[in-house]
Amino acid sequence: MSDRIKIKALLQTTPTEQQVNVKGWVRTFRNNQFIALNDGSTNSNLQIVVDFENTDAAILKRITTGAALSVTGTLVASLGKGQTVEVKATQIEILGDSDPEKYPLQPKKHSLEFLREIAHLRFRTNTFGAVFRVRNSLAFAVHQFFQERGFVYLHTPVITASDAEGAGEAFKVTNLDLNNPPKTETGEIDFKQDFFGRATNLTVSGQLEGELGAMALSDIYTFGPTFRAENSNTTRHLAEFWMIEPEMAFYDLDDNMDLAEGLLKYVIKYALEHNREDIEFLSQRLQEEEKSKPQQERSDMSLLEKLEFCLNNDFERLTYTEAIEILKNSTQNKKKKFQFLIEEWGADLQSEHERYLVEKHFKKPVILTDYPKAIKAFYMRQNEQDANGHETVRAMDILFPGIGEIVGGSQREERLDKLEQRMDEMGIPKEELWWYLDTRRFGACPHSGFGLGFERLVLFVTGMGNIRDVIPFPRFPKNAEF
């Protein structure tokens, strides 16, 4: 191991006929002579030139797609095209065989659907190597962004007794014997005898706990798994996904939007700088894929252009009320081409409306603010009623091309009376959230926060079409394999 050099580093080395050792997996083996070796450090394979006349035939036979090798040899400039250096092998050790009759990955194009079924092996393909290296960079960039700004990374609980946020249906967590659970006198399950002494579930958001941290540490962020037990079989939903949720004391909605826009640009820039090769590959992949689509469904911009465009343009900021006017007066609406026609203020925006605003009208990312109170969560700060009698809250959603909502946030309601009133109206039990309300009783202050769905971000930056392809082992209805 100590002498092994990774392929990414090797490909950047000046060849001076030095001895090197590389380890990796065979992608292809041509003419009993050229091995394309990959070790996951980069999508570029290293060409190994085999001296087949002096290599044992039994060894040559075992150099098959998927086999693990240790190769020692001389690093030389390559005469072939596609690479600048190659290794002339002096010693090849087969670490692990891969029976070509049985190995599911062959050197040809496999469908994404097929690869999802062998998700334990799909890391070994160019596409998924690139996707998971980009995902890695985006995750680290998120941390670096917040660390540079003095935010404290807070691990909010995954198992929680509070089901009050109403962000979606939660999975139950229990340690009871389900076939024979203890019952109360009235015949209900007796959760007092469960592990935590009460009914618990998997968190749908770390926000409420995050606010507790912000009310002492000023700026915090979470980055952890969240869950929805919703039977959504779409390309945009997962039952288990990762969320980033910053909460900031003393931030108003404008500060909040500035931070969110800054974060998105920062992490996209980071990925472009650190994963240029992977993103170029994915951009190419997307263009290939789109060739099979009718002209009008193809993107105007390549993936790379789309990312650059995001970096170089301010996101368009407007209120929900302004957006409704635009949508109502759009030819799309007038010609009844929306599935859900926009008739009046108060309508919840559907994906088709969001995409119209982003992709057709503004042609750039859009931040919508000040949504109707009736369609938003209880903790959002209430605006004064406007001249038309409309009641809105200080919400903001960031809409991205091809993705729709990527960020949802708000200024939080810091006024105890307004908050309690809204909880009462929405039937949210105040006693369960006594600790949340305490932050409004003691040293309350204006504050804001948002949630960024990490997989949606990865989807955007990799140009993949299905959210199940940007998380290692996706969880969705009827699937928890691996």
Added chain:
Amino acid sequence: MSDRIKIKALLQTTPTEQQVNVKGWVRTFRNNQFIALNDGSTNSNLQIVVDFENTDAAILKRITTGAALSVTGTLVASLGKGQTVEVKATQIEILGDSDPEKYPLQPKKHSLEFLREIAHLRFRTNTFGAVFRVRNSLAFAVHQFFQERGFVYLHTPVITASDAEGAGEAFKVTNLDLNNPPKTETGEIDFKQDFFGRATNLTVSGQLEGELGAMALSDIYTFGPTFRAENSNTTRHLAEFWMIEPEMAFYDLDDNMDLAEGLLKYVIKYALEHNREDIEFLSQRLQEEEKSKPQQERSDMSLLEKLEFCLNNDFERLTYTEAIEILKNSTQNKKKKFQFLIEEWGADLQSEHERYLVEKHFKKPVILTDYPKAIKAFYMRQNEQDANGHETVRAMDILFPGIGEIVGGSQREERLDKLEQRMDEMGIPKEELWWYLDTRRFGACPHSGFGLGFERLVLFVTGMGNIRDVIPFPRFPKNAEF
């Protein structure tokens, strides 16, 4: 907001009578004149000097412990001791009151037990401010360490159908109506009708999935929550905790130990460099706490000294067999002072033995290797039987003073036949882990990995005594509050 400066930055500013705005929470208010203001960016409070003769009495009354303020004033050199600068307030705005009759946190020492019950407010104390800032730094340092080495951060699933690892009892996850679950013809719960179409639980480790990533990307790490449904009411166990699990292709056990020791030193060094003030505070706190203990229970070294000591010394590496000899021949054992006497090879080491080795015998961190096969997991690489007929595996545990096991790892068994045989012996269903076994069928290679319990690391670096005090909202038997 735009003009607000955080207190940590302000305290490092040269005072030139400039106008500044700060926002934070009142820690104390003395003589109607001196506010100690804290915003969580540092443990050091900012002194605000109030011109009480020209300040409204109604405002003065509302400057109470816990209240949120926005203060505008002039930054001047401080004449008082304990700070170099202070702010002469020209304007004080009360953002949020804090009724001193009701606010649970008073400017006095509260017990850790009491603070655990108000974990939503304990971030507002010096101790927990320091603990969670140190925790933040350690988490980021972990990421930075691996990123610098080209590892890919992998999010392994939290919900899993595989219960096979045997690392401990798992929580069940379900979306069934527990009061009225669907049953099969034989009267068992029908998990085919559950969300995932099968019984699922919360992961106890991401290792097995991590290995799948390493067999393509070479080096990966996880950093996520893991769970144990064990009724352990100790100061070292949580039902929900965060683990770091790197897996490395082509690493043998020595490489593995080097990486783990390197990681621990890197993150401790990072915390000492970035959180010196917090760690000094926690070191002081520990010394105070130990004053109430009998002399022989006090530490030889302060927290700071212990951390420096860890950085500056190689960890002691020895085999389990060597450790057993040391323990068997120790006066502790001979005088029967161990609760569990070491009589023969094969005994599982208890906490008292680990602590003896680390704290008494070697007086430094210890790495024990090559444990008896019988007491370790199925996936550890089997050694050849030794001359005494002992069967061991290539395991390694890192033992830390005051903590015991902080890292557990091994070289993994890459030989399919040996692995399957061991699974059969231990009754682990091979068909459930078909995907894991596939990595031994196709391109297997020597590889290694380990798990680092993140909270145990935080415990060590902060010098706290109870693991419930180093995670924001601890989960343990009969407790899932907040």
